[in-house]
Amino acid sequence: MAAPNPYSKYLKEIKRGGTTYKYYHLPSLSKYYCVLPYSVRILLESAVRNCDGVQICESDVKNLLAWETTHKDSCELTFKPARVLLQDFTGVPAVVDFAAMRDAVNELGGDPLKVNPICPSDLVIDHSVQVDVTRTPDAAQKNQDIEFERNKERFTFLKWGARAFTNMLIVPPGSGICHQVNLEYLARVVFSDGGVLYPDSVVGTDSHTTMINGLGVLGWGVGGIEAEAVMLGQAITMLVPQVVGYKIVGKLDQYATSTDVVLTITKHLRQVGVVGKFVEFFGPGVAELSIADRATVSNMCPEYGATVGFFPIDKAGLDYLRQTNRDEEKVQLVEDYLRAVGLYRDFSNQDQDPVYSEVVTLNLANVQSSVSGPKRPHDRVSVVDMPSDFQQCLTNKVGLLMCRISRERQRTWDRTTHFLCWCRTLCVLNATRVMLRSPLKSRSWVHDKKTASRSTALCSGVIPSWKHRQASHWGRPLGTLSLVSAGAVVLIGLGVCAGWTADGKVVYLRDIWPTRREVQVVEKQYVIPAMFKEVYSRIEEGSTSWRALQAPDSALYPWDPSSTYIKRPPFFEGMTRELPSIKSIENAYVLLNLGDSVTTDHISPAGSIARNSPAARYLAQKGLTPREFNSYGSRRGNDAVMVRGTFANIRLVNKFIGQAGPKTIHVPSGEVLDVYDAAERYAKENAPLIALVGKDYGSGSSRDWAAKGPYLLGIRAVIAESFERIHRSNLVGMGIIPLQYLPGQSAESLGLTGKERYTINIPSDCRPLQEIQVQVDSGMTFPVILRFDTEVDLTYFRHGGILNYMIRSMLG
Incomplete structure (x- = not known):
C-alpha cells in the first residue's frame, strides 16, 4: 500500500497569472544538488514527486543525491516518465494490446474500463506515403488519398481507440512525423498536473525519441512492451546513469551545417565510448547551436550509442517555445519553474557547470563540411576528402556511396x-x-x-x-x-x-x-x-477523410474476423487469475543459430511482404492480391501476419543454412523450411524452442514484434553473447528468458552446433543476474548468466510478461 510522500515538506509555491502552483523545491534537498548533472536532476525530481514506498522508494532519492558515488556502482533506480510517445507502426499494436487486455479483464470478471493509460500518452499517425501516382502536380495528394484507403482499417481502429481510451491523444495522419510534432507541439517542457509543476520527460516507442532532448526534455526510446507498462502506470527500472559531459567551445564556420556538427559529434562520441550512458552538453559553444541543431545532435543518440544526448533548456529554448506558438503565459511559467529548481541553464556561466563522470571537448571551429550515408549515417567523409573517396567507391565493394x-x-x-x-x-x-x-x-x-x-x-x-x-x-x-x-x-x-x-x-x-x-x-x-x-489549432480534427471515418463507439472493440489488419492477439488465451509456477525448459530444439549484429529488422522486418513468404501465402488465402499485401509495418495489428513475418528478412543469415535467407532446418528431419513452417511443425510435436545468437542481439530500432514474434513461434529462451538494451527488456516483457554466455564464451568456443537439445533449469527462487547451468544432450554443461537484471524483471517473468502482470494487478 502506498505511503504518504515523505518529501511533501519540500513543496513550495509559484504564482503566475492569478494562479498558484506547487512544486518540489529540489535545491532544499541537499547541498550536493547544485553539482548534479541537469539530466540527473530531472530523474531526481521524478523520484521525489512519486515517492510512495512501493514503486519509488526513499532509497531511489538518496541514490540520486549521492550520484557522484552511485553512478560508479551499478546502483538500481526506478523512474516514472511524465508521458509516453507512440508512432502508428508501434502505436497500433499497443492499442491492439490494450483492447485485448480489456477483453481479458472482462472475461476474468474484472472491470474492462480500468484498462486505460494512466500516464499521458500521445500517438502520432505518421505513416509513410507510398508512390502510386507520379508526374502530376497533385501527385502528393492523390498518393495520400490512396494511402488513406489502403490503411482505412488501421485508421478506423485507431479512431475507435481515440474515443474508447482516456488520457490518450491520437494525432490524425498528415500532421507530420511524430518527432517533429513532439518538438513543435506535444512537448510541455514543464507539466502542470493538479496544480503541481514538474519537468516534462518522455519515453517513446522509437529509438529516435531522443530528439526531444534538444529542447531540454529528457527522453529516450524503449520497447513497445515496456512503453505499454509505463502507460499503465509502471515505473521503469534502470541503473543510475553515468553522465558524460560534452563541452562545446568556439564558433562554427558560416558554411557548416547542423549535419556537419552532428556527424562530427557522433564520430567523436563513438570513439569515446558512451553506450548506455547519458551525454549532457555544456560550454559556451552550445549557445551557437539552435534548437534545431541541438535536436539533430540528440536525434543521433542511437548512432553514437548513448541513452540520451541532453541539452538543458536556456533562452534559446524559451524563444523556440514562443516561435512555435506556445502561450506566452505558459512560457513565463516554464521559466519561473526552471529557475526555481535549478534547471534553467546559462551556458556561458561556468559556475553552473555540474560534475560529470568524465568530460570531453569539441571546438566548433574544427568542424568541417562533410558527407555521410546513406546506409551508415554515423560514418562521415570530409568534403575535402570526397574526390579521393568517390574514386575509391567506384571500385570498392562498400564505400560511402554504397x-x-x-x-x-x-x-x-x-x-x-x-x-x-x-x-x-x-x-x-x-x-x-x-x-x-x-x-x-x-x-x-x-x-x-x-x-x-x-x-x-x-x-x-x-x-x-x-x-x-x-x-x-x-x-x-x-x-x-x-x-x-x-x-x-x-x-x-x-x-x-x-x-x-x-x-x-x-x-x-x-x-x-x-x-x-x-x-x-x-x-x-x-x-x-x-x-x-x-x-x-486543428491538429486533432484531422483531414476530411479522417473526420468521415465511422468508428465503433463501444468500450470493447468488436473484432472483425475477416480483417487482415486488426486481429485480437492470443497473448492472454488460457490466462488465469492465479500466478503460474516457474517452469524449466526441457529438451528444447534450436530454431535458429545466428551470428553477431542481428537487428530487430532481421527479426521482425517492417518492409514489403515477399510474394513467396508464409505471410504472403496467408494473405493470399484471405483473398488478397500481391498489390494489396502492403507492408509488415502496416500489419502490426495482425499477429497471424506478424508471426509469419518473424525472421522473414531475406538478409537473415542462419548458420544452419550458410547463406542469406529466411530459412532454417527442422532438426529431427533435416528438412530446410521457412522459419514459420519449421516452428509450426515443432509446435505440433510439442517441442520447446530456443535460439542461439551472437553479439548485440536485437540492435537497431525498437520493435515490440521482435519479441512478440519469437514468443508466438514458441521460442522460450535466447542464449546470446550480448543483448541490445531495449530488446532485452522486450524479451523479458514477453516472458522470454534472456541468457548470456560468460565473457569470452560463445557457441563456437563451446563447440555448439545448434543441432543439440537443451535443458535449462530455472530455480524457483532465481535472482537477478544469477549464474545457472545449461545441459546439452551430448552430455556437456555450460554456465550462462540469467539476464533478469532487476527484481522487476523477475516479477514480470513470473507472471508471463508485463501485460499479464498488469491484468492481474487490475483484477486485485
Missing part, C-alpha cells in the same frame, strides 16, 4: 533531359533549416521543372506554409530544383556527379551554398508563430 560500378554500366547522363523520378520522405529533424537551404541554393541553380517528378511526405505540417511564403518571395517554388534519387542511383549501379552551367562551366557547391547567417535571417522572416498556430 555502390559498385562495372565498366559496362558506367554512362553519361544528358544533364538537360534525363532525370530519374524520385520519392523523398523528409524525416530530417531540423526540417526547416535543411529545407530552407533548397530555395537559397536554387536561386543560383535551377533546372527545367519538367525533368523531375516528386511526391514528398513532410515531417512537419508547418512546412507547406513557409514553403508557400518562400515561393511568393522568390517567384518560383521549391519544386523547380531537380533532384536525383540516391536510392535509385545505387539500385541501378550508377556512379554520378553533377554541376554545370548552360555554357559548360563547372558549378561548385561553394558557389551555391548559403551561409548559416543567410539561413537564420530567412528562418526568422518566414518561420513565424502564426504558422504553428494555424496548423496545430
Whole structure:
C-alpha cells in the first residue's frame, strides 16, 4: 500500500497569472544538488514527486543525491516518465494490446474500463506515403488519398481507440512525423498536473525519441512492451546513469551545417565510448547551436550509442517555445519553474557547470563540411576528402556511396533531359533549416521543372506554409530544383556527379551554398508563430477523410474476423487469475543459430511482404492480391501476419543454412523450411524452442514484434553473447528468458552446433543476474548468466510478461 510522500515538506509555491502552483523545491534537498548533472536532476525530481514506498522508494532519492558515488556502482533506480510517445507502426499494436487486455479483464470478471493509460500518452499517425501516382502536380495528394484507403482499417481502429481510451491523444495522419510534432507541439517542457509543476520527460516507442532532448526534455526510446507498462502506470527500472559531459567551445564556420556538427559529434562520441550512458552538453559553444541543431545532435543518440544526448533548456529554448506558438503565459511559467529548481541553464556561466563522470571537448571551429550515408549515417567523409573517396567507391565493394560500378554500366547522363523520378520522405529533424537551404541554393541553380517528378511526405505540417511564403518571395517554388534519387542511383549501379552551367562551366557547391547567417535571417522572416498556430489549432480534427471515418463507439472493440489488419492477439488465451509456477525448459530444439549484429529488422522486418513468404501465402488465402499485401509495418495489428513475418528478412543469415535467407532446418528431419513452417511443425510435436545468437542481439530500432514474434513461434529462451538494451527488456516483457554466455564464451568456443537439445533449469527462487547451468544432450554443461537484471524483471517473468502482470494487478 502506498505511503504518504515523505518529501511533501519540500513543496513550495509559484504564482503566475492569478494562479498558484506547487512544486518540489529540489535545491532544499541537499547541498550536493547544485553539482548534479541537469539530466540527473530531472530523474531526481521524478523520484521525489512519486515517492510512495512501493514503486519509488526513499532509497531511489538518496541514490540520486549521492550520484557522484552511485553512478560508479551499478546502483538500481526506478523512474516514472511524465508521458509516453507512440508512432502508428508501434502505436497500433499497443492499442491492439490494450483492447485485448480489456477483453481479458472482462472475461476474468474484472472491470474492462480500468484498462486505460494512466500516464499521458500521445500517438502520432505518421505513416509513410507510398508512390502510386507520379508526374502530376497533385501527385502528393492523390498518393495520400490512396494511402488513406489502403490503411482505412488501421485508421478506423485507431479512431475507435481515440474515443474508447482516456488520457490518450491520437494525432490524425498528415500532421507530420511524430518527432517533429513532439518538438513543435506535444512537448510541455514543464507539466502542470493538479496544480503541481514538474519537468516534462518522455519515453517513446522509437529509438529516435531522443530528439526531444534538444529542447531540454529528457527522453529516450524503449520497447513497445515496456512503453505499454509505463502507460499503465509502471515505473521503469534502470541503473543510475553515468553522465558524460560534452563541452562545446568556439564558433562554427558560416558554411557548416547542423549535419556537419552532428556527424562530427557522433564520430567523436563513438570513439569515446558512451553506450548506455547519458551525454549532457555544456560550454559556451552550445549557445551557437539552435534548437534545431541541438535536436539533430540528440536525434543521433542511437548512432553514437548513448541513452540520451541532453541539452538543458536556456533562452534559446524559451524563444523556440514562443516561435512555435506556445502561450506566452505558459512560457513565463516554464521559466519561473526552471529557475526555481535549478534547471534553467546559462551556458556561458561556468559556475553552473555540474560534475560529470568524465568530460570531453569539441571546438566548433574544427568542424568541417562533410558527407555521410546513406546506409551508415554515423560514418562521415570530409568534403575535402570526397574526390579521393568517390574514386575509391567506384571500385570498392562498400564505400560511402554504397555502390559498385562495372565498366559496362558506367554512362553519361544528358544533364538537360534525363532525370530519374524520385520519392523523398523528409524525416530530417531540423526540417526547416535543411529545407530552407533548397530555395537559397536554387536561386543560383535551377533546372527545367519538367525533368523531375516528386511526391514528398513532410515531417512537419508547418512546412507547406513557409514553403508557400518562400515561393511568393522568390517567384518560383521549391519544386523547380531537380533532384536525383540516391536510392535509385545505387539500385541501378550508377556512379554520378553533377554541376554545370548552360555554357559548360563547372558549378561548385561553394558557389551555391548559403551561409548559416543567410539561413537564420530567412528562418526568422518566414518561420513565424502564426504558422504553428494555424496548423496545430486543428491538429486533432484531422483531414476530411479522417473526420468521415465511422468508428465503433463501444468500450470493447468488436473484432472483425475477416480483417487482415486488426486481429485480437492470443497473448492472454488460457490466462488465469492465479500466478503460474516457474517452469524449466526441457529438451528444447534450436530454431535458429545466428551470428553477431542481428537487428530487430532481421527479426521482425517492417518492409514489403515477399510474394513467396508464409505471410504472403496467408494473405493470399484471405483473398488478397500481391498489390494489396502492403507492408509488415502496416500489419502490426495482425499477429497471424506478424508471426509469419518473424525472421522473414531475406538478409537473415542462419548458420544452419550458410547463406542469406529466411530459412532454417527442422532438426529431427533435416528438412530446410521457412522459419514459420519449421516452428509450426515443432509446435505440433510439442517441442520447446530456443535460439542461439551472437553479439548485440536485437540492435537497431525498437520493435515490440521482435519479441512478440519469437514468443508466438514458441521460442522460450535466447542464449546470446550480448543483448541490445531495449530488446532485452522486450524479451523479458514477453516472458522470454534472456541468457548470456560468460565473457569470452560463445557457441563456437563451446563447440555448439545448434543441432543439440537443451535443458535449462530455472530455480524457483532465481535472482537477478544469477549464474545457472545449461545441459546439452551430448552430455556437456555450460554456465550462462540469467539476464533478469532487476527484481522487476523477475516479477514480470513470473507472471508471463508485463501485460499479464498488469491484468492481474487490475483484477486485485
